[in-house]
Amino acid sequence: MGKNIIIGSTSGSIHKSYEIGSQIGNGKFAQVHSGTNKSTGKKSAIKIMKKSIVEESAIIKEVEMMTEINHQNIIKLQEVYETDNEVLLVLELVTGGELFDKIVEREFYTEQDASTLICTVTKVIQYLHSKDIVHCDLKPENLLYSDNSDQAIIKLCDFGLSQRCGSGNPLRSLVGTLTYMAPEISSCTGYGKPVDLWSIGVISYILLCGFPPFDESTGYILEFPSPEWDNISDSAKSLIKGLLNNDPSKRFTIDQTLKHPWIAGTSCGKNSIVGTLKTLREFNTLRRTNGGNTTMGHNKQSRSTVFELFPSLTPIKSNDDKENLIEFENNDNIKINLNNENNNNVILENDNLDKLTTTTTTATTTSTTTTTTTTTIIDDSVNKTKIQLMNSLDFENDSSSSETYSSSSPIENGGGNDKFTSPELLSSLSIDLGCASDQLNDKEKIIEQLKNEKSLLQKELLEIKRQSPVPSPSSSFLNTHLQQQHLNNSNGGSTSINNGNGTIERQFRPIHMSKDSDSGSYENLLLGSSPLIKAHNNICHSRNSSFGYNSSSGGCSSSDESTGGSFKKDKSKYGVDRICLDLQSEFEKLSLPKETIDKLTNVLSNYKQKNQEKSLKIKLDKQKEKYKKLKAQLKKDKLK
Numbered sequence: 001m002g003k004n005i006i007i008g009s010t011s012g013s014i015h016k017s018y019e020i021g022s023q024i025g026n027g028k029f030a031q032v033h034s035g036t037n038k039s040t041g042k043k044s045a046i047k048i049m050k051k052s053i054v055e056e057s058a059i060i061k062e063v064e065m066m067t068e069i070n071h072q073n074i075i076k077l078q079e080v081y082e083t084d085n086e087v088l089l090v091l092e093l094v095t096g097g098e099l100f101d102k103i104v105e106r107e108f109y110t111e112q113d114a115s116t117l118i119c120t121v122t123k124v125i126q127y128l129h130s131k132d133i134v135h136c137d138l139k140p141e142n143l144l145y146s147d148n149s150d151q152a153i154i155k156l157c158d159f160g161l162s163q164r165c166g167s168g169n170p171l172r173s174l175v176g177t178l179t180y181m182a183p184e185i186s187s188c189t190g191y192g193k194p195v196d197l198w199s200i201g202v203i204s205y206i207l208l209c210g211f212p213p214f215d216e217s218t219g220y221i222l223e224f225p226s227p228e229w230d231n232i233s234d235s236a237k238s239l240i241k242g243l244l245n246n247d248p249s250k251r252f253t254i255d256q257t258l259k260h261p262w263i264a265g266t267s268c269g270k271n272s273i274v275g276t277l278k279t280l281r282e283f284n285t286l287r288r289t290n291g292g293n294t295t296m297g298h299n300k301q302s303r304s305t306v307f308e309l310f311p312s313l314t315p316i317k318s319n320d321d322k323e324n325l326i327e328f329e330n331n332d333n334i335k336i337n338l339n340n341e342n343n344n345n346v347i348l349e350n351d352n353l354d355k356l357t358t359t360t361t362t363a364t365t366t367s368t369t370t371t372t373t374t375t376t377i378i379d380d381s382v383n384k385t386k387i388q389l390m391n392s393l394d395f396e397n398d399s400s401s402s403e404t405y406s407s408s409s410p411i412e413n414g415g416g417n418d419k420f421t422s423p424e425l426l427s428s429l430s431i432d433l434g435c436a437s438d439q440l441n442d443k444e445k446i447i448e449q450l451k452n453e454k455s456l457l458q459k460e461l462l463e464i465k466r467q468s469p470v471p472s473p474s475s476s477f478l479n480t481h482l483q484q485q486h487l488n489n490s491n492g493g494s495t496s497i498n499n500g501n502g503t504i505e506r507q508f509r510p511i512h513m514s515k516d517s518d519s520g521s522y523e524n525l526l527l528g529s530s531p532l533i534k535a536h537n538n539i540c541h542s543r544n545s546s547f548g549y550n551s552s553s554g555g556c557s558s559s560d561e562s563t564g565g566s567f568k569k570d571k572s573k574y575g576v577d578r579i580c581l582d583l584q585s586e587f588e589k590l591s592l593p594k595e596t597i598d599k600l601t602n603v604l605s606n607y608k609q610k611n612q613e614k615s616l617k618i619k620l621d622k623q624k625e626k627y628k629k630l631k632a633q634l635k636k637d638k639l640k
């Protein structure tokens with residue numbers, strides 16, 4: 001057996017000491033079985049983690065933190081076993097089941113019950129924060145009841161994604177579970193203890209109405225829809241508003257939360273809220289049937305897509321084929337890789353940032369689409385970023401927009417894949433970044449072709465400009481739209497994060513993505529929310545009914561028709577602009593040097609210009625066609 005990764009762990013098979021029983025839990029990173037100590041007969045839970053799946057550093061971190069923790073409301077770590085392939089944590093066994101499972105069994109339920117629970121959870125988090133540990137994955141699945149008695153207490157488990165926040169540096173790993181994940185995690189601008197308070201806010205919200213606060217129709221806009229919230233006290237709402245504040249520096253702190261009258265139990269509504277139980281049951285069933293929520297964390301897979309991070313970018317399929325990558329590198333150490341097989345992947349790599357890789361796989365069943373995303377920060381201290389973007393060249397080619405094509409251009413309207421082939425972007429990238437690579441033979445040919453095509457187009461362009469002047473593409477177009485996005489975005493502007501140990505500047509660039517049920521592609525709604533709630537999340541509420549879940553589309557349906565309608569118009573009008581706008585805003589989030597941003601902006605505007613030129617060519621072709629017809633008509637008339 002090789003060297004143990006966990007200091008003090010027992011080497012070799014656990015079977016000598018423990019009888020392993022049935023599986024009692026299953027997470028994204030581990031399986032949990034019951035176990036009985038052969039010599040003492042004591043029962044435990046055995047959490048089995050495969051070294052091939054979970055990052056070693058993450059396992060070490062989890063064990064270290066659990067060893068340090070001693071709290072009655074937190075599952076205790078008893079022993080660690082290790083083999084070449086696995087690490088097995090022997091944990092205190094709890095048998096009362098998960099929080100929501102237990103609650104939905106109740107016949108009577110009041111705000112007071114929810115308040116007592118939230119108070120306990122907040123105190124546990126207070127304890128962890130006092131040790132500079134951020135749990136980062138606070139959710140009902142990780143809140144287990146000790147046993148089935150009336151005196152059962154709640155216990156927090158799963159420190160697999162927990163992180164230390166004592167260094168003064170903001171945390172950056174994209175970890176957590178989407179429904180409960182604070183916006184600052186998904187915006188990748190750095191976060192800290194406030195993320196746990198956000199999760200407490202989400203859990204409180206669900207406990208009071210039975211469904212989660214945010215979905216793709218709401219973005220991160222908090223609402224208390226009728227009728228579910230009609231009987232809930234103002235005090236509860238004020239707590240939730242404080243916890244679900246998008247701005248972490250303004251979000252309630254642990255102390256503020258514990259002092260809040262609703263938590264203190266002095267202002268809770270006393271009425272029964274059994275109606276909530278019914279909704280909660282539905283939510284709970286959906287949660288289970290959909291395989292829970294997407295958890296992101298320390299998975300070992302190295303290549304992936306981050307469409308959550310880059311909402312305009314559509315995942316077609318997970319692609320582990322590195323051979324098809326064409327790689328570019330410029331002086332700023334930015335690498336842009338375009339996958340030329342599917343034309344759907346762009347990898348951005350920059351030496352100035354943390355290394356980040358993610359994995360997305362999309363599995364489509366007849367009724368639902370489930371997206372699993374795993375993100376790994378290989379090492380926070382390694383100053384490298386590797387971000388694989390799904391490029392946005394794959395916008396849907398639905399009938400609504402193709403109608404508009406006829407009046408302008410398929411390219412401008414975000415037409416099908418073949419219109420947005422990577423070579424076009426490739427050429428503009430290579431031209432602008434002065435890229436070089438061993439694998440460029442094919443690419444050079446394409447560029448050569450494109451250059452020829454470009455000069456032809458330029459000639460045609462001049463001709464058509466003479467015939468009917470068309471406004472030339474404005475270099476400030478992107479900025480104009482960016483500004484417009486900021487104006488439209490109620491959360492826009494910059495603010496600061498207080499991570500408990502220092503303050504860092506952040507920019508809110510919330511972008512909202514939804515799953516288009518017709519085309520099966522993701523749309524960036526620019527509605528003012530984070531990218532991250534979307535795509536994966538088949539559980540949501542609408543404003544009219546308790547659930548807006550649409551099982552046939554595998555997504556959430558918004559009751560607000562006007563939103564979708566107006567977006568459709570925007571989409572057809574600003575296809576390419578929107579793509580560029582989104583990419584631009586994602587680039588900016590990466591905190592790259594200004595010159596690099598400028599270069600990327602340049603790349604984008606070239607890309608846009610190219611599309612506009614193509615669109616002009618199409619117009620020209622149409623005019624020629626018209627002219628031909630007129631000429632033919634004229635000839636006919638003359639003959640008559």
Ligand SMILES: Nc1ncnc2c1ncn2[C@@H]1O[C@H](COP(=O)(O)OP(=O)(O)OP(=O)(O)O)[C@@H](O)[C@H]1O
Binds near residue numbers: 075093095144
């Ligand atoms: N000590 C325990 N006693 C009983 N059941 C447990 C215990 N620990 C975990 N479980 C069950 O196993 C499930 C998975 O465990 P855990 O959350 O630790 O795994 P994970 O892979 O890290 O999960 P996730 O996907 O949420 O990150 C829990 O949701 C719970 O139902």
